[in-house]
Amino acid sequence: MEHIKSDCAAKILLKNDNILILTHDHPDGDTLGSAYALCRGLHQLGKKAAVLCTEDVPETYSFMWAGVEVQCFEPEFIVTVDVADAVLLGAENEEKFKDKINLNIDHHSSNNLQADFVVLESTAAATAEIVFDILKYWGVKIDVPMADCIFTGISTDTGCFRYSNTTARSHNIAAFLIEAGANSHDINQTFFETKTRVYAALERLALDFLTLYFDGACAVITVTQAMLEQSGATASECDRISALPRQIEGVKVGVTLRETQNGSFKASIRTNGPVNAAELAGKLGGGGHVRAAGCQLEGPLEKALENLLRVVEEEIS
Amino acid sequence: MEHIKSDCAAKILLKNDNILILTHDHPDGDTLGSAYALCRGLHQLGKKAAVLCTEDVPETYSFMWAGVEVQCFEPEFIVTVDVADAVLLGAENEEKFKDKINLNIDHHSSNNLQADFVVLESTAAATAEIVFDILKYWGVKIDVPMADCIFTGISTDTGCFRYSNTTARSHNIAAFLIEAGANSHDINQTFFETKTRVYAALERLALDFLTLYFDGACAVITVTQAMLEQSGATASECDRISALPRQIEGVKVGVTLRETQNGSFKASIRTNGPVNAAELAGKLGGGGHVRAAGCQLEGPLEKALENLLRVVEEEIS
Numbered sequence: 002m003e004h005i006k007s008d009c010a011a012k013i014l015l016k017n018d019n020i021l022i023l024t025h026d027h028p029d030g031d032t033l034g035s036a037y038a039l040c041r042g043l044h045q046l047g048k049k050a051a052v053l054c055t056e057d058v059p060e061t062y063s064f065m066w067a068g069v070e071v072q073c074f075e076p077e078f079i080v081t082v083d084v085a086d087a088v089l090l091g092a093e094n095e096e097k098f099k100d101k102i103n104l105n106i107d108h109h110s111s112n113n114l115q116a117d118f119v120v121l122e123s124t125a126a127a128t129a130e131i132v133f134d135i136l137k138y139w140g141v142k143i144d145v146p147m148a149d150c151i152f153t154g155i156s157t158d159t160g161c162f163r164y165s166n167t168t169a170r171s172h173n174i175a176a177f178l179i180e181a182g183a184n185s186h187d188i189n190q191t192f193f194e195t196k197t198r199v200y201a202a203l204e205r206l207a208l209d210f211l212t213l214y215f216d217g218a219c220a221v222i223t224v225t226q227a228m229l230e231q232s233g234a235t236a237s238e239c240d241r242i243s244a245l246p247r248q249i250e251g252v253k254v255g256v257t258l259r260e261t262q263n264g265s266f267k268a269s270i271r272t273n274g275p276v277n278a279a280e281l282a283g284k285l286g287g288g289g290h291v292r293a294a295g296c297q298l299e300g301p302l303e304k305a306l307e308n309l310l311r312v313v314e315e316e317i318s
Numbered sequence: 319m320e321h322i323k324s325d326c327a328a329k330i331l332l333k334n335d336n337i338l339i340l341t342h343d344h345p346d347g348d349t350l351g352s353a354y355a356l357c358r359g360l361h362q363l364g365k366k367a368a369v370l371c372t373e374d375v376p377e378t379y380s381f382m383w384a385g386v387e388v389q390c391f392e393p394e395f396i397v398t399v400d401v402a403d404a405v406l407l408g409a410e411n412e413e414k415f416k417d418k419i420n421l422n423i424d425h426h427s428s429n430n431l432q433a434d435f436v437v438l439e440s441t442a443a444a445t446a447e448i449v450f451d452i453l454k455y456w457g458v459k460i461d462v463p464m465a466d467c468i469f470t471g472i473s474t475d476t477g478c479f480r481y482s483n484t485t486a487r488s489h490n491i492a493a494f495l496i497e498a499g500a501n502s503h504d505i506n507q508t509f510f511e512t513k514t515r516v517y518a519a520l521e522r523l524a525l526d527f528l529t530l531y532f533d534g535a536c537a538v539i540t541v542t543q544a545m546l547e548q549s550g551a552t553a554s555e556c557d558r559i560s561a562l563p564r565q566i567e568g569v570k571v572g573v574t575l576r577e578t579q580n581g582s583f584k585a586s587i588r589t590n591g592p593v594n595a596a597e598l599a600g601k602l603g604g605g606g607h608v609r610a611a612g613c614q615l616e617g618p619l620e621k622a623l624e625n626l627l628r629v630v631e632e633e634i635s
Contacts, residue, residue, distance in 0.1 A: 195567055
């Protein structure tokens, strides 16, 4: 395994063809935006490339693959984008590809995915920022769909330039993309300024169960399968709820526990101030960033909560 | 009255001294950020300058005036920033200054304030963007407090780079300010990522009274004096609520009606799609931007609502 810079990754990609790009499961704007921007760039270079995601991708992202030529080929070079751990490839892709990854492009400091080459920039707000540098190195034309992909990656991973991972670099790239024609208003509208009635209903249900612990230093929202059924919301609509518990004044650790279909809980951890979310999640078998991380907790809820709060207490004290 | 560009305004300011800067009432991040950045720039140039606001300014903004020298002088040149109409100066300043304004710097297309010189850039996301250009023209050092003032103006007027007024220019300036040391994370945290418990309580109360009209094309939230008392919130905390009604899927016009102490209602109008908020507010005696405008409506609530909905119906049909 060799750690390299983005320009070196750009050169390696230039020397290869028949490139398969893998995203993480429960795909978000950054993994998808990075994957489709890279794929579109490789097509411009005349290479065969495709994106593979084990899960169904929400229709909200369909602008990313609109007009992308579907190419059939035997993969010769495997790239992952925004995938911090083999398990996040999803069971099917993990089994098929985990020992065959050639290039791993990511911004999660906790990244431990095995690959021939690794580009890991933990100061990048989004993996899409690294992909942007690769596209610029190639000198391909950043057309409107590519600009939309990169913009979505950066805006969704920064909470629309709001979270502390946002840097001057994020803003500079955003300015470039808007000048290149990115539909930034539509993207912001879709991902940040529109609440479906279903989501609004889920949010109210979830907020009713917001509980504060340790003198208000920790806030936990639980989203059960029953709430998802009652509101009609899907698991992907929970992503936005994850931002809420940390927003309450005085909260250092905000956690959203989402019950999965097998009764375990997916914990989204967001922190303020001194608490490191990646370390906290790491103690529970997960990982992520300093301010945003995640892990999986065994059910039932009482057990998941007990395990979580035990580690939270250690971290905040 | 002469319309001029920002570079010309910069030159005019260079020729004057003993400069009084006026903000609008119910002051927000843009009017205050513009005023204090300008004031700090003028002080760097060795001029006497001060900011005057008729109302008490929330402590949240105190970083803007921290360390600014208080200077006593007889005003010789009056500048307004982000003030679209004389009435918005507040009763006291309106009476004192409305016929004496030398320079009016603003980005509201509906601006009708009388002044010797007017810089009106309706494509600027915030008046702070225009002030930034003036500071750059002067070549003064944009130090950390100035960067914080300008950043606050832009981020608060764009909903943290989220609303459709955000441009490449906004992002380019933000990148510059972050590189100049702006405390962008703290500012975003304060204005966007922190809900006081009092605000959270007000939000829940107000959302209980969210009502949809015209098949869901119009959403109205009412904040009464009773709700403010029950939650312990202040009027300035209502600003954030204004963003909520427009966020519901399918809503073209989102309105927040805030009851004032004299029983009239301050309407904050936010629109999507084809509806022009400034035109709508204009028909009710107010003004503003294409997507965000405001007006005052006489009480009681039933009357205010009837007047509002009559005009909304005209605009959406």
